[in-house]
Amino acid sequence: MTLGLSLGAFTLLHVAISLIAIVAGVIVMFAMFRGDRMPGLTAIFLLFTILTSVTGFMFPFTELLPSHVLGIISLVLLAIACVALYGLKMAGIWRSIYVVTALTSLYLNVFVLVVQTFLKINTLHELAPGNPPSGLSFAAVQGIVLLFFLVMIVFDLRRYRPGQAAA
Secondary structure (H helix, E strand, C coil): CECCECHHHHHHHHHHHHHHHHHHHHHHHHHHHCCCCCHHHHHHHHHHHHHHHHHHCCCCCCCCCHHHHHHHHHHHHHHHHHHHHHHCCCCCHHHHHHHHHHHHHHHHHHHHHHHHHHHHCHHHHHHCCCCCCCCHHHHHHHHHHHHHHHHHHHHHHHHCCCCCCCC
8 A cells, every 4th residue: 555545546646647747748848849938837747747756666666676766867857957947047057957857857757658658558568578678669669759859858948938939
């Protein structure tokens, strides 16, 4: 039992939190491209991404796993993003630091989503067996996701100027 929930119910809660974080994050990422700050949805994205990592540590475990390492990295990135956004108001270099840290944490969440998708959907698991998944199809999907995020981070670094219209 975790938080008074069965493991199955807690897993559903964790997945729901993760999906809310990803959907909000993707919307915020595209809003950045337009120079739109979206403060409410940005707060939801950051909060639910933090909750994704925190709840990930609440699953029973006996050793440090790669998912824990990603969770630690994500929490560090999110702490920096929150300081850059809320504490330092994205002044100067902190705008770029916010964009990179926030979107990298989103990427890590999507990376885990892809891993879990290949593990849980039988057709995909057959294409990339193992835990973690392996094979060309898995590598191709993760490569496409990584390339997409790298492009979006570069575009958002160039275009995200809250309060200014995007050119």
